Amino acid sequence: MQHLSIDLGTRSYPILIGAGLLADRALLERLLPQRNLLVVTNATVAKLHLQALLRGLGERNVATHSIPDGEQFKNLDTLNAIFDALVRARLHRDAAIVALGGGVVGDVAGFAAAIYQRGIAHLQVPTTLLAQVDSAVGGKTGVNHRAGKNLIGAFHQPCGVLADITTLRTLPERELRAGLAEVIKYGLLADVRFLEWLEGSLERLLACEEAALEFAVQRSCEIKARIVATDEREQGQRALLNLGHTFGHAIESATGYHDWLHGEAVSVGLLMAARLSARLGWLGDADVERVRALLQRASLPTSAPQVGAARALEFMAMDKKVQDGKVRLILLPRLGEARVSSDYDAGKLRATLQEFLGP
Amino acid sequence: MQHLSIDLGTRSYPILIGAGLLADRALLERLLPQRNLLVVTNATVAKLHLQALLRGLGERNVATHSIPDGEQFKNLDTLNAIFDALVRARLHRDAAIVALGGGVVGDVAGFAAAIYQRGIAHLQVPTTLLAQVDSAVGGKTGVNHRAGKNLIGAFHQPCGVLADITTLRTLPERELRAGLAEVIKYGLLADVRFLEWLEGSLERLLACEEAALEFAVQRSCEIKARIVATDEREQGQRALLNLGHTFGHAIESATGYHDWLHGEAVSVGLLMAARLSARLGWLGDADVERVRALLQRASLPTSAPQVGAARALEFMAMDKKVQDGKVRLILLPRLGEARVSSDYDAGKLRATLQEFLGP
Numbered sequence: 001m002q003h004l005s006i007d008l009g010t011r012s013y014p015i016l017i018g019a020g021l022l023a024d025r026a027l028l029e030r031l032l033p034q035r036n037l038l039v040v041t042n043a044t045v046a047k048l049h050l051q052a053l054l055r056g057l058g059e060r061n062v063a064t065h066s067i068p069d070g071e072q073f074k075n076l077d078t079l080n081a082i083f084d085a086l087v088r089a090r091l092h093r094d095a096a097i098v099a100l101g102g103g104v105v106g107d108v109a110g111f112a113a114a115i116y117q118r119g120i121a122h123l124q125v126p127t128t129l130l131a132q133v134d135s136a137v138g139g140k141t142g143v144n145h146r147a148g149k150n151l152i153g154a155f156h157q158p159c160g161v162l163a164d165i166t167t168l169r170t171l172p173e174r175e176l177r178a179g180l181a182e183v184i185k186y187g188l189l190a191d192v193r194f195l196e197w198l199e200g201s202l203e204r205l206l207a208c209e210e211a212a213l214e215f216a217v218q219r220s221c222e223i224k225a226r227i228v229a230t231d232e233r234e235q236g237q238r239a240l241l242n243l244g245h246t247f248g249h250a251i252e253s254a255t256g257y258h259d260w261l262h263g264e265a266v267s268v269g270l271l272m273a274a275r276l277s278a279r280l281g282w283l284g285d286a287d288v289e290r291v292r293a294l295l296q297r298a299s300l301p302t303s304a305p306q307v308g309a310a311r312a313l314e315f316m317a318m319d320k321k322v323q324d325g326k327v328r329l330i331l332l333p334r335l336g337e338a339r340v341s342s343d344y345d346a347g348k349l350r351a352t353l354q355e356f357l358g359p
Numbered sequence: 360m361q362h363l364s365i366d367l368g369t370r371s372y373p374i375l376i377g378a379g380l381l382a383d384r385a386l387l388e389r390l391l392p393q394r395n396l397l398v399v400t401n402a403t404v405a406k407l408h409l410q411a412l413l414r415g416l417g418e419r420n421v422a423t424h425s426i427p428d429g430e431q432f433k434n435l436d437t438l439n440a441i442f443d444a445l446v447r448a449r450l451h452r453d454a455a456i457v458a459l460g461g462g463v464v465g466d467v468a469g470f471a472a473a474i475y476q477r478g479i480a481h482l483q484v485p486t487t488l489l490a491q492v493d494s495a496v497g498g499k500t501g502v503n504h505r506a507g508k509n510l511i512g513a514f515h516q517p518c519g520v521l522a523d524i525t526t527l528r529t530l531p532e533r534e535l536r537a538g539l540a541e542v543i544k545y546g547l548l549a550d551v552r553f554l555e556w557l558e559g560s561l562e563r564l565l566a567c568e569e570a571a572l573e574f575a576v577q578r579s580c581e582i583k584a585r586i587v588a589t590d591e592r593e594q595g596q597r598a599l600l601n602l603g604h605t606f607g608h609a610i611e612s613a614t615g616y617h618d619w620l621h622g623e624a625v626s627v628g629l630l631m632a633a634r635l636s637a638r639l640g641w642l643g644d645a646d647v648e649r650v651r652a653l654l655q656r657a658s659l660p661t662s663a664p665q666v667g668a669a670r671a672l673e674f675m676a677m678d679k680k681v682q683d684g685k686v687r688l689i690l691l692p693r694l695g696e697a698r699v700s701s702d703y704d705a706g707k708l709r710a711t712l713q714e715f716l717g718p
Binding site: 076080083087090114115116117118119140142145147148150151152153154155233234317318 | 435439442446449473474475476477478499501504506507509510511512513514592593676677
């Protein structure tokens with residue numbers, strides 16, 4: 001088992017990564033002392049992993065609530081149903097929520113914990129690669145609004161993250177691949193050696209080799225934990241973690257969150273960020289092709305539906321990263337290093353959008 | 360103008376109390392440098408005070424959104440309509456919300472600021488006595504759930520509180536009286552000399568004498584600011600501010616938030632807390648009668664509809680102050696001093712509930 005820690009003063013918490021952690025009663029007792037719990041999950045995940053988790057939680061007062069599966073249900077209605085479940089179970093400030101599932105479950109359940117009775121504890125138990133390397137770590141919680149992704153939310157750190165690698169074996173291959181887009185993101189933005197390791201280990205990862213997955217999750221979480229510790233509330237450096245995401249969110253918004261997995265939209269977004277970086281003279285064309293090749297080897301999309309540059313700009317203008325009317329973008333001075341910039345040539349942004357999304 | 364400060368480290372902010380502050384452009388520029396604003400108010404308050412505030416805000420990009428008037432609209436639907444207004448006005452993380460109105464406006468608008476784009480700035484401009492002495496100060500924001508008051512919310516400190524005493528002149532007398540219940544609360548829980556001053560100044564307050572109102576608001580805010588500074592997130596001492604509120608909330612919940620103003624329910628709640636304190640042998644009967652007399656002189660209710668002790672206990676069991684299955688109550692060892700207790704005789708609680716609310 002790998003044991004990382006995210007250093008946030010009184011809000012610090014452990015990230016535990018390994019096989020078979022879900023049912024580890026001693027570990028769960030240590031991470032989560034609360035006696036009254038609501039497990040938030042969805043029907044698919046519950047069928048696969050709820051029994052193991054309930055064994056791990058042992059003798060407590062545990063209620064369970066399933067939310068519908070899919071990004072389109074990451075909304076205020078789903079949130080409200082969680083409040084109803086909390087009230088039905090008569091849970092108070094001394095209770096905790098356990099989020100068992102992927103990014104949607106983690107984001108909505110974490111947000112419910114953030115604002116139920118002005119904040120109760122929660123444990124993240126991510127069961128997808130994407131959630132293990134990204135959404136379960138760092139305290140960003142929230143729901144979507146029709147005008148944009150994660151437009152309503154809170155920073156609310158969990159009391160711990162339990163990344164059970166075993167759960168990734170049950171993941172549909174498409175979701176595993178989507179999660180790899182976020183893993184590749186970490187290599188691109190912070191660690192070219194990790195990027196090289198990914199290029200050399202992709203087949204082992206796609207074959208769900210435990211040791212490879214454990215290292216990929218560990219290194220991703222290390223990078224994320226280091227950045228979040230320096231900038232919990234995204235005043236500066238934390239924005240680097242959004243590499244590929246401003247483009248990706250625009251694709252997701254334009255396609256209504258239905259057809260694309262988040263990681264798939266991020267995949268195209270990463271390539272768009274690399275392409276714009278090349279247009280600005282930062283990356284070479286060979287770097288861009290290297291990014292494209294890795295994404296393609298992971299069977300991730302490198303082109304998007306023609307939602308149109310104008311429409312994408314509309315959605316980008318609603319992004320939380322807008323400041324003084326200009327969209328701040330995360331760009332790549334070189335592979336393994338990212339930078340926040342709002343000082344770019346708007347024409348080159350438009351050309352990049354048109355290249356990928358049509359006019 | 361009185362200038363207090365609430366000492367919360369990096370979240371410290373000023374509380375300014377005085378006549379005619381709404382339209383003071385220099386003051387507002389200092390308190391609120393943001394250029395893009397949404398003023399949240401309601402139709403009644405807007406008619407009376409919006410023009411003055413807009414003068415005070417000067418040349419900025421200011422949108423306005425009115426919410427319906429009344430505690431029954433302090434809910435997720437009203438919150439969602441504020442998000443729609445924020446999106447329509449294309450406001451981002453660098454924008455701020457100005458809450459112009461009473462407790463409902465302040466709580467809902469403050470909560471919207473807490474969770475829009477994971478938190479933007481907000482200025483509280485309370486226009487009722489109750490909001491000036493209580494709800495606008497201290498960062499508690501939220502909405503009601505049918506199972507209980509303020510069940511959904513966040514701690515989100517404003518960047519300042521602007522208590523313009525002039526606005527109290529336009530307040531319906533019933534609301535002024537309801538606000539006085541909260542003012543009396545501060546005397547009861549923390550300052551017997553302030554209680555004596557209130558007993559001697561009640562007529563001046565009811566006549567809206569500016570100097571008397573300014574002192575009542577100032578002293579109330581001083582007491583609240585001191586307590587909040589020691590315990591921002593209500594882990595201990597801050598609960599003292601709920602004197603009378605657990606009883607009051609039960610009355611409000613049982614009557615559906617329709618017929619009773621919050622301060623009116625608190626008035627009965629204060630007397631119930633005093634009565635239970637006497638049953639426990641802490642206060643004398645003369646103390647209880649002194650509380651009753653002051654509330655009656657302010658034409659505040661000292662008896663409640665017969666909602667029934669059993670039903671009230673149901674609502675109290677959903678209160679956020681429940682810990683380990685027992686409702687923590689705020690009780691009075693003597694006038695001017697309060698204590699949090701869950702170590703009371705449950706029979707005496709039941710007797711007090713029956714005395715006021717029927718069996």
